[in-house]
Amino acid sequence: MSTHTQVSTHTQAxxxxxxxxxxxxxxxxxxGVVRAVDGLxxxxxxxxxxxIVGESGSGKSVTNLAILGLHDRGRTALDGEVLLDGKExxxxxxxxxxxxxxxxxxxxFQDALASLSPxxxxxxxxxxxxxxxxxxxxxxxxxxxVEMLRRVGxxxxxxxxxxxxxxFSGGMRQRAMIAMALVCDPELLIADEPTxxxxxxxxxxxxxxxxxxxxxxxxxxxxxxxxxxVISRIADDVLVMYGGRxxxxxxxxxxxxxxxxxxxxxxxxxxxxLDGPVDVPLSPIPGTPPSLLTPPQGCRFHPRCAFAxxxxxxxxxxxxxxxxxxxxxxxRHAAACHLTPEQRREYFADYAAARxx
Amino acid sequence: MTIxxxxxxxxxxTKHFPIRGGFPVxxxxGAVRAVDGLxxxxxxxxxxxxxxxxxxxxxxxxxLITRLLEPTAGRITYAGRDITHASRRQLAxxxxxIQMIFQDPxxxxxxxxxxxxxxxxxxxxxxxxxxxxxxxxxRELLETVGLNxxxxxxxxxxxxxxxxxxxxxxxxxxxxxxxxxxxEPVSALDVSIQAxxxxxxxxxxxxxxxxxxxxxxxxAVVRHFSQRVAVMYLGRIVExxxxxxxxxxxxxxxxxxxxxxxxxxxxxxxxxxxxLLTGDVPSPIDPPSGCRFxxxxxxxxxxxxxxxxxxxxxxxxxxxxxxxxxHPETARTTVAV
Numbered sequence: 001m002s003t004h005t006q007v008s009t010h011t012q013a014x015x016x017x018x019x020x021x022x023x024x025x026x027x028x029x030x031x032g033v034v035r036a037v038d039g040l041x042x043x044x045x046x047x048x049x050x051x052i053v054g055e056s057g058s059g060k061s062v063t064n065l066a067i068l069g070l071h072d073r074g075r076t077a078l079d080g081e082v083l084l085d086g087k088e089x090x091x092x093x094x095x096x097x098x099x100x101x102x103x104x105x106x107x108x109f110q111d112a113l114a115s116l117s118p119x120x121x122x123x124x125x126x127x128x129x130x131x132x133x134x135x136x137x138x139x140x141x142x143x144x145x146v147e148m149l150r151r152v153g154x155x156x157x158x159x160x161x162x163x164x165x166x167x168f169s170g171g172m173r174q175r176a177m178i179a180m181a182l183v184c185d186p187e188l189l190i191a192d193e194p195t196x197x198x199x200x201x202x203x204x205x206x207x208x209x210x211x212x213x214x215x216x217x218x219x220x221x222x223x224x225x226x227x228x229x230v231i232s233r234i235a236d237d238v239l240v241m242y243g244g245r246x247x248x249x250x251x252x253x254x255x256x257x258x259x260x261x262x263x264x265x266x267x268x269x270x271x272x273x274l275d276g277p278v279d280v281p282l283s284p285i286p287g288t289p290p291s292l293l294t295p296p297q298g299c300r301f302h303p304r305c306a307f308a309x310x311x312x313x314x315x316x317x318x319x320x321x322x323x324x325x326x327x328x329x330x331x332r333h334a335a336a337c338h339l340t341p342e343q344r345r346e347y348f349a350d351y352a353a354a355r356x357x
Numbered sequence: 358m359t360i361x362x363x364x365x366x367x368x369x370x371t372k373h374f375p376i377r378g379g380f381p382v383x384x385x386x387g388a389v390r391a392v393d394g395l396x397x398x399x400x401x402x403x404x405x406x407x408x409x410x411x412x413x414x415x416x417x418x419x420x421l422i423t424r425l426l427e428p429t430a431g432r433i434t435y436a437g438r439d440i441t442h443a444s445r446r447q448l449a450x451x452x453x454x455i456q457m458i459f460q461d462p463x464x465x466x467x468x469x470x471x472x473x474x475x476x477x478x479x480x481x482x483x484x485x486x487x488x489x490x491x492x493x494x495x496r497e498l499l500e501t502v503g504l505n506x507x508x509x510x511x512x513x514x515x516x517x518x519x520x521x522x523x524x525x526x527x528x529x530x531x532x533x534x535x536x537x538x539x540x541e542p543v544s545a546l547d548v549s550i551q552a553x554x555x556x557x558x559x560x561x562x563x564x565x566x567x568x569x570x571x572x573x574x575x576x577a578v579v580r581h582f583s584q585r586v587a588v589m590y591l592g593r594i595v596e597x598x599x600x601x602x603x604x605x606x607x608x609x610x611x612x613x614x615x616x617x618x619x620x621x622x623x624x625x626x627x628x629x630x631x632x633l634l635t636g637d638v639p640s641p642i643d644p645p646s647g648c649r650f651x652x653x654x655x656x657x658x659x660x661x662x663x664x665x666x667x668x669x670x671x672x673x674x675x676x677x678x679x680x681x682x683x684h685p686e687t688a689r690t691t692v693a694v
Contacts, residue, residue, distance in 0.1 A: 180435030284552030
């Protein structure tokens with residue numbers, strides 16, 4: 001497919017630590033095939049953070065479960081290519097994946113309480129991963145758990161290591177999850193909405209923690225969130241997903257300041273801000289996200305898009321737009337939209353003016 | 358009662374949930390001080406935002422005002438009537454005027470009832486028969502909240518999260534209330550849908566003149582929706598002010614820290630000050646003495662531990678801008694209009 005070849009020529013395809021090409025994840029359900037991810041390509045280098053933004057059902061979590069091989073193998077059809085440091089993951093056996101998971105790549109889940117076992121102490125759960133991958137003794141694993149808890153900022157780690165998850169507060173649980181994910185110094189960390197359930201003050205602490213740890217170890221991070229504000233604080237690159245596809249990607253500042261896709265523009269416009277005007281209504285995106293059982297033809301955003309009529313010939317409803325850079329923007333900044341650069345300049349200008357004021 | 362009385366007047370509102378323990382006889386061994394002495398007012402047609410972190414007592418406050426919970430102490434006066442300990446029968450007269458919108462659009466609608474029945478339920482309960490019949494009224498309401506009246510006979514599972522929240526709004530509007538307590542009405546929704554519902558609520562507030570107690574943890578949403586905002590911390594109000602005063606000139610250190618922690622898309626263009634609070638919110642079972650924020654405050658002194666700061670107007674503040682702090686932040690000299 002021309003989509004990924006076009007993009008991969010712009011980023012040095014060989015150098016990337018994680019490279020996902022034309023990934024497709026389809027689930028078969030009673031109602032039919034759900035095309036949860038439909039042709040997604042991206043690359044990630046060591047020490048960088050990729051922020052994946054999208055609404056519920058856009059396929060952001062599924063993508064990452066597929067990378068880790070945590071999908072339901074019986075009902076999922078995978079296609080494409082996922083290379084982690086040159087190793088193909090989609091065709092890897094369960095044994096090979098088991099060796100990688102928790103060791104070379106690991107994940108932080110959204111709901112820390114549901115992801116920790118209530119029957120085991122926090123220390124035992126952190127140590128378990130370590131023992132599995134390094135063959136360390138129980139005593140060594142406990143020492144390592146204490147060290148990890150200290151590193152993520154849990155007070156009195158030598159005491160708290162023997163606590164059960166219910167004795168931890170929400171923020172501390174999330175820290176314990178991070179400690180568990182980082183115990184083997186993974187090179188790839190996938191964080192799936194790690195701060196969504198947390199209060200803003202704790203969220204700020206967790207984001208700072210992740211950034212410090214990244215600087216220390218050079219971890220590559222995929223940060224999944226629906227909050228563009230969080231993205232603007234933590235990500236180097238941004239990938240915007242809609243209906244199982246990438247609609248826009250590029251550097252953080254490029255995407256957030258000068259979005260190329262109407263969906264990104266819509267997301268930015270629907271967020272209230274702390275210093276914007278208050279008496280004007282927000283500009284939400286009309287309609288609701290598409291069903292992935294029967295996704296719309298052509299551009300999946302076109303039924304909700306304010307600009308679909310500006311593109312002549314019903315192109316948006318029939319042809320899938322390619323993810324390509326726009327004239328006058330950097331090579332890395334690409335969007336999948338039929339609007340011409342001139343049209344974009346004209347229609348998006350109002351928005352840009354509104355943001356500055 | 359004069360005409361200038363606020364619609365809702367809350368003073369010294371307190372709710373302590375008892376903790377039972379001990380063996381063999383269970384007795385009360387302590388209390389979760391969820392709400393500990395709140396004073397605030399909501400004027401007719403006004404929207405008061407209530408913000409704070411989880412566990413600070415904002416939802417409990419909402420439930421006390423709708424009298425879904427029985428207050429431990431304090432007074433709630435609605436339109437001049439004391440409803441603090443009003444009986445079920447006495448409340449029946451007030452309940453049509455105070456309605457609630459819930460956070461979770463999935464669990465707050467009965468899956469076995471049609472939309473028509475859900476929205477008509479308040480009329481059924483209060484025995485109200487509007488001119489033209491209940492069904493017509495429901496169809497009008499569905500249209501008001503931006504749903505297709507044809508969907509009258511559908512069930513909740515046929516709707517998306519945003520549409521379900523609209524159904525919840527329609528139900529709250531059925532009896533033409535004067536006060537709506539909205540408990541995190543948009544936090545379960547996606548960003549693009551969230552904006553749709555915020556706009557809907559804002560239109561309703563302006564057009565129908567309904568007063569709102571808008572409970573949320575998202576400071577940007579509250580700023581957008583509420584003319585006045587109260588910040589809660591561990592069961593108490595630490596600062597209450599007009600929207601512009603609070604967001605542009607916060608005087609309580611907690612308010613400032615909270616505002617600085619909000620991630621904003623515009624961050625990279627104009628970095629704002631960042632205050633990193635350390636640690637977690639203390640337990641409401643055994644809250645710190647004096648000022649409850651002192652354990653995380655960078656300005657705390659001995660005075661903060663011994664004296665509880667009163668919620669008062671601090672020098673340099675506009676009228677109605679109250680803060681509870683011994684060492685308030687300096688007022689910003691340039692107050693934007």
